[in-house]
Amino acid sequence: MEGCPMDVVFNQVFAGLSMASILLIIALGLAIIYGTMGVINLAHGEFVMLGAYATWALQSFAGLGVVTSIPLVFVAVAAVGWVIEKVIVQRLYTRPLDTILATWGIGIILQQAITLGVGTESHFVRGPQWLSGNVEIGSLVMSNYRLFVIAFSAAVLGVSWLLMTRTEFGMRLRAVIQNRGISECYGIEAKKVYSITFAYGAGLAGIAGALITPLFSTIPTMGTGLVVDAFLVVIVGGLGSIIGTATAAMLIGEVTALFSIVLNDTLGRIAVLAGIIILIRFRPRGLFPSDIRR
Template identity: 40%
Template sequence: MGALANQLPIGLSIAAVLLLIALGLTFTFGQMGVINMAHGEFIMAGAYTAYLLQGLTSQSFLVALPVAFAVAGVMGLLLEWSLVRRFYGRPLDTLLLTWGVSLVLQQLARDVFGAPNVQVTAPGWLVGGIDVLGVRLPYNRVFIIVLAVVCVVGVWLYLTRLPAGRRMRAVVQDRELAAYSGIATGRVDRFTFLLGSGLAGVAGVALTLVGPVGPSLGTFYIVDAFLVVVAGGLGQLRGAVLAALALGFLNSYLEFWTDASLAKVLVFVAIIAFLQVRPQGMFVLKGRALV
């Protein structure tokens, strides 16, 4: 029972990382129908940003969070402006296009940083842990969970309290009607890409606390992130939160009872079975229709 209880913070931290990655995909995929396979490389960019900044100051890890957001966000903005905007409405083409971009970015990372993985040293205040009711809570995993909560609250406030967020919600719900209402949908798309890519960069910084950094870092998480988006419902923040929690705990406990490879297979089977019952995900975007 003690070992099972200790899987709880592991499952929560996995869910937190998946949620940070999936937040951006929730809106780029849900709003624009873009299957962005290069999203994983924005995670990698955030992780390498933390690697480059480590040791510069005593708070270099905290500094890496906004810097990684900016770096990955600008990369996403450039990708949308230069390539993706020419392929809206063609999801298969965007999949192939962004997959090619991801391969180019991975090779670029190998050329710049080398093929071997590198390690980011965690700050001293994230080393160790605390025991709560017999459960060991590592500080690094607690930090990842808190970071995910802060990002979710920030995105929620942005969507519900700021005019730019309401414009994004309008485009997600009905792009044509939003355009007829005077909303510059192209500008909203670009900022959505920037926001989603920036959150992937933040996720990359968080991942440096649980493992090494390498050119293929993003590929290990991108499929699970898309599963979170699809299972939660396109463009649904609460769905992404619940789906990330479900996948995080499933991954954690299935790996504990079996092994990593079999756990992945069982998670895929569970998601496929769920989508047979709820093909539109946990939550469906509400709209108006004449009956």
């Protein structure tokens, strides 16, 4: 980055942090689901899309703002995830390839359902009026809404970590991960734990969809590209590690943003993917590998 003005570098660092915060919330749901159940959920991007459309509907028909809609969106998308887990995914735990195909099919169904019901045109969602404007520190310009997204993603990370490590549910979850058979002997209902975990992961994706509506076009295919980046975050982070997911989201977001200065957006993305391939070659279990259900 020699010769590049420092104000450009600082603004790109902020842009990378903003990108990382969005990736973090999406990837957290993936990491928790995979770390608990060993399920690769290819419908996760569609949960993000459902969250975005739920936010648009709440704003258009109920007059609710983006921030006000977040709790309702979380509950609604979590409920969809809970039903999908109960009806389909729960029957496929011992058949991982079938689970991949099933969740891929569910994602297509959700996309087509939104296309048929709402249409393919892009929908606009207004950002919160009280978060309009920017914070300027010298030549660094930071959007108030993006600052809110960064702070909110940090709060979601903290709540998820506390839920998994400092609550009775988290204790039951860790017991099921370590040994499902023995944990069931002690009265822990593994199926119930899996259902709640899958619903929570889906709800997090819904929250991410709500937060990005003022920043991204709300269209039926919006989740596809986002979930690819989220999968990269989970792989680099260590396939189920919450701390690893946070570290990987920050790393990928910042490196992508900084590479776009030296190269361009396309070449920068290629360079990031090449770096991830090299990392996986030498650390196939990611930066912070964790034990998952076998």
